[in-house]
Amino acid sequence: MTTVPDSAGGPAAPPPQLVRSPLSDGEWHRLHPLTPLLRGGLFLLVVIGIVFSNLRDRLLYIFLPWLAPGVGDEVVEWEEMGGDPVDFVIANNLYVLAAVAVLAVLIILVAVFYTSWRFHTFRITEDDVEVRSGILFRTQRRAPLDRVQGVNLTRPMIARLLGMAKLEVVGAGMSANVKLEYLSTANAEAVRADILRLASGRRLADEAAPVGARPASRTAALGLTVSRELTGILEGPEAPVAEPESVVHIPLGRLVASHVLSMSTVGLLFAIVAIVVGVTQGVTWLLFGFVPAIIGFGAYWVRSIFKSLRYSIAPTPDGVRITYGLTTTITEILPPGRVHAVEVTQPILWRPAGWWTIRINRLTGRSASDGSNDDFTTVLPVGTVVDVERVLRLVQPAMTDDERALVVEQGMFGPREGDTFVNTPRRAWWIRPLSYRRNGFLLTEDELLMRRGVVWRKIVVLPLARLQSFGLYQGPLDRLTRVTNGRAHVVQGPVTPFLAAIDRDVALQLFDDVARASVRAAQSDRTHRWAQDEMDAGVPAPPAASVLAPVPTPPASAGAPAEPRVPESSATELRVPEAGAADLPDAPTRPADREEDGA
Template identity: 80%
Template sequence: MTSTSEPFEAPGTSTGVPGAPPPQLVRSPLSDGEWHRLHPLTPLLRGGLFLIVVIGIVFANLRDRLVFIFLPWLAPDIEDEVGEWEGAEGDPIDFIIANNLYVLAGLAVLGVLIVLVAVFYTSWRFHTFRITDDDVEVRSGILFRTQRRAPLDRVQGVNLTRPMIARLLGMAKLEVVGAGADANVKLEYLSTANAEAVRADILRLASGRRLGMTSGTAAPRPVGRAAMLSQTVGREITGLIEGPEAPVAELESVVHIPVGRLVASHILSMSTLGLLVAVVAIVIGVSQGVTWLLFGFVPAIIGYGAYWLRSIVRSLRYAIAPTPDGVRITFGLFTTITEIVPPGRVHAVEVTQPILWRPAGWWTVRINRLTGRSVADSSTDQFTTALPVGTAADVERVLRLLQPALPDGERALVVQQGMFGPGEGDTFTNTPKRAWWIRPLSYRRNGFRLTGDVLLMRRGVVWRKLVILPLARLQSLGLYQGPLDRASGVTNVRAHVVTGPVSPFLAAVDRDSALELFDDVARGAVREALADRTHRWAQEATDAAAVAPAGSTAADDAGDVPSRFGPSTSEPPVAVVERASAGERDDTRRASEGTPSEEDRT
């Protein structure tokens, strides 16, 4: 195994390592299929900062005593407390002062620091990773070894996080999002340049590209460590003021959120109204002598204010743009997070408008996707908001990125009828009037529409919501009917997708329409799943170009490959599935009606 320290490593060429990626597909020397170590300053960020905080707390508590020991002339009035220190029993610090054991205590502290530094260094030496043409592997642990592997064909996204301290040092944390709970593989930390190059290599390999894709950029000249650190700190301080630098060869954001709109969107919320009601209740209660309200609600108000400010800061410098490997979403002021969601990784999209945002015409877009994190992880929410606040035009631009296969006509229908409907010429199947009492406010808006490859669910009046479900990502569809629903001839529809903030649920749907929808979704989901190739989103073009005959282009032959992004000639198997599904339904209907099938009659 060859291990080298990152980032002070000369770019390599083809190494001939088994499973190594093709050298034409990778730009970073860390993507050569061999084992590498993380940045040498990784122990400082992972454990050193915690140690510095502990030392700071100790020094703050022992400030007076340390001044008396090392700088007694700066605090002449402190001698009166020395007698109390020496008379105290059971305090090790007082025992050291009383017995003049300063040298021995200093040696003990130095020994502890040496042990901690040795542990950090050994942990860094044993923490290695490698990138092959099939997966990303990480090995860690000293006594108990752990090895994690993320298959490239199951990558749900690659996140690049730059905390403030790491950002000043020119370092970043790379997280490969896997398909499962606690399935992410983290590379923390790499230099920012290497992290961006490694992220591009992982996405390029995960896309299925197998043709030579060379990069015209030359390897940077190695510079001294001190000069590199000085340049990095200066550049990142400038970046905190002017904003992070834009990634090379990537388009600008299609949506720009003004700071005033972002702040106003947080003020115009139901939680803010609840906060105002709590403040008024506290004022009235304290004026009437009920002082316990002050101690009970003030900490909650302070906590909400901190959460409110953190949400605004985290949404600053929001940007969303298309890339060859998916949708790039960037946000954050001090801690910058950049995530790339490859095609086909979005399982559900929800467009929501609270009633307080309606005069301003603002909407928010959230998605369900596999984040590779546990449900208890509070940082999951920041990876499920595709648009914090935007206009209808912003929503249409974001939907164009999240659902590129949706035709322009259907996308216009989503905005006109799905978001603002119902209106004249409404094509949604809505709740029947006989069931108005189940949804008395929203029964006119409550409805669904099935297109060629997506299922639309529209509901709500106080909170207008539109759910967009790609059939290729749909897990199942369920119909639920209670006794009151049965009496009204309606049923409830729930689509099952991966866990997230989007809840694809629709109540009070006509029973016969729901049964027809159930059959249509079953056929559509099978058809779209057969035609879906987004797990290797670039493999079709490369394969078509590799086998293209002379005088033809890859685009001419790409239409023969089943794809959501172009024509498909996979009708025969789909037709077979549809005929099989129709036959199964006929047999089920005969069984329920008591009519014998062909086999029974034979």
């Protein structure tokens, strides 16, 4: 690709004839002109509100004394007690000087916000997204496009009314995200498409952004935007662009019921009963101790429902598009190959309704203490088995129909007749007394499946191409029972890929099989630049596959395990080699179930 050299010696900009958005031409651009209003103006409004709240009585006494006749006596008492700066201004008749001082402070703050906006610029090259900011202390951040883990578009309620959005490019490290706040919604969508298109290995010239008719003036444009977005809060258009249809629709009744049928709700009911009983017995401190917690839980409960009201998930050529939120809308596109672990879970209270939830481990570019991490790891808040199948097709497109059938039929509802999972041996039942029959694993060509839990049914899907390492851990009681514990190491997240009480010999065979399978999967993985093959071949990227096809039921099969080698240490760990290592045997075999030799 021909590039235009950068005068500063930085990365080259894409050629102008290949640029789709005016903001993706490799030049430095500023953010939306109303950005200071959202980033600093709201802070000023809060400060002014606090000041007026504290001076409410005094302002009534000065300007509207007939509305509050008793306030004058309180003001006189304040003045007799020594007064405050406002009393000093009133006593010395310094109204004009005080007004000038307040006006000067406002002018300085506005100048600071405006200067900050002028110095806050960004550019998009064919390799990076760069942001420069700061007045006295300059900061420059760069996000390589080949390391992009996702692109999020957030629209808080005030920003939506003004037709603006915040774009966040998710990086591969801790606190590595690059934020563009704020852009107009149309520009944010175009820039996001360009970033994903460059990250995929395709060129920007393959598509051209349509140029629509503009209103006659900025005032008219703002009026139309506010009117449209007020309607959109209820009707739900994410942006004035075509949005793919969601493959999953969550009814409001199911969403509310899923929150009601939760262990946190059960705990809340116990707390309410304890408060009622305690108050009737004269223990009034329970009322003051638990009521704030109940109010906080209620706020969290309502916020969780509001967040999922506009949930949608759909395939796009650049990845999975997930949208959620009623007042603050967040739209995320998760590129292929960025999911490191998938967990399908069913709490026991959801079992009569047949509902499940899906969470994933992925790089979010945020710290572990960030409470918004959960927003980016729950890809299905609540859904049926059909919904689970559809979401699995999106987040794990490399899985075959047979593998998806194994996840649904045996992983979610197993064990059943013809179960192909390797389960905990009967002699170790006391380690997992309730779930030892269900506790097991299955290694396929591209995934490692871990199944566990009875009260909370869980099936974990681990793509071998994303696996970082695999370890075996054995304590003294495990050694007596000849079992061990296995843990797969992936990026941090809500999914815990851990399995206890695996037969020792079978676990050692699994250790070797995972080593070979992980290297082979990493060598064949092409999701780093998911459209590079199509571009090199000169063919367009294929459209998103249908996610509504039925999943066939696979036949049961088993393989013969090799003779394991017992290491001297009671804890072993495998580090997956980097892609490009020497070729290894083709396909690992699944260790067969072994006959137990008694208690």
